[in-house]
Amino acid sequence: MTPTDPAVQAMLEGRRADTGRRRQRVLAALADAVKDGSEASVAAIARRAGVDRTFLYRHRDLLGQIHAQAAEPPTVPGGRGPAVSRASLQADLAAADARTARLAGHIRRLEARLSEVLGEQVWRESGIGGPDDAEQLQARITTLEQQVVDLELTLQDRDDDLAAARAANRELMAQLNRGREPQPSE
Numbered sequence: 197m198t199p200t201d202p203a204v205q206a207m208l209e210g211r212r213a214d215t216g217r218r219r220q221r222v223l224a225a226l227a228d229a230v231k232d233g234s235e236a237s238v239a240a241i242a243r244r245a246g247v248d249r250t251f252l253y254r255h256r257d258l259l260g261q262i263h264a265q266a267a268e269p270p271t272v273p274g275g276r277g278p279a280v281s282r283a284s285l286q287a288d289l290a291a292a293d294a295r296t297a298r299l300a301g302h303i304r305r306l307e308a309r310l311s312e313v314l315g316e317q318v319w320r321e322s323g324i325g326g327p328d329d330a331e332q333l334q335a336r337i338t339t340l341e342q343q344v345v346d347l348e349l350t351l352q353d354r355d356d357d358l359a360a361a362r363a364a365n366r367e368l369m370a371q372l373n374r375g376r377e378p379q380p381s382e
Contacts (some may be wrong), residue, residue, distance in 0.1 A: 221245040221260050224263060236265040 225244035229236045241262050242249045252259050 203208065218245070218247050218251060219258065222247060222252065222255075223261075226258075226261060230265060236262060238262055 202359065222241060222245040225241050226236065228234075229241060232242070238249055238252055238259065242252055252262065
């Protein structure tokens with residue numbers, strides 16, 4: 197068999213015609229997917245056109261068209277604009293999650309502040325709360341704390357003086373007692 201052989205030529209023509217029909221089915225399936233807004237993946241188009249996915253991978257131009265269509269947002273049937281895609285839903289969900297987290301943090305801060313304000317109000321209204329002149333009391337506490345520190349230092353000085361006096365007294369008593377010791381008789 198040679199390439200010029202009529203049987204080989206017929207087989208080549210038959211193969212080309214089959215490839216052409218498959219290409220037309222793929223293009224029709226892609227156009228239908230665009231028209232009705234259905235999935236435009238390689239597997240979906242191959243299934244819809246009744247061809248094997250390897251056919252699409254052997255024909256790079258068809259594969260490029262499918263990938264380009266898959267990247268475009270699908271349209272709603274009837275041409276009313278783009279339909280909701282998985283990517284847009286995921287982006288909306290991520291934005292909603294972020295907003296929810298921000299609002300939850302804001303609510304926690306507001307609840308904490310409300311709790312503080314209500315707690316202070318109840319404390320004052322119950323009568324167990326402190327007087328309104330808290331600054332004066334705080335100043336008085338500071339003054340008294342300083343007096344306590346001063347008194348502790350004075351007490352420490354007096355304890356040191358007392359300890360020194362006791363030591364001197366013991367030494368004097370020891371000297372007096374040595375002077376009174378009986379002399380051994382000879």
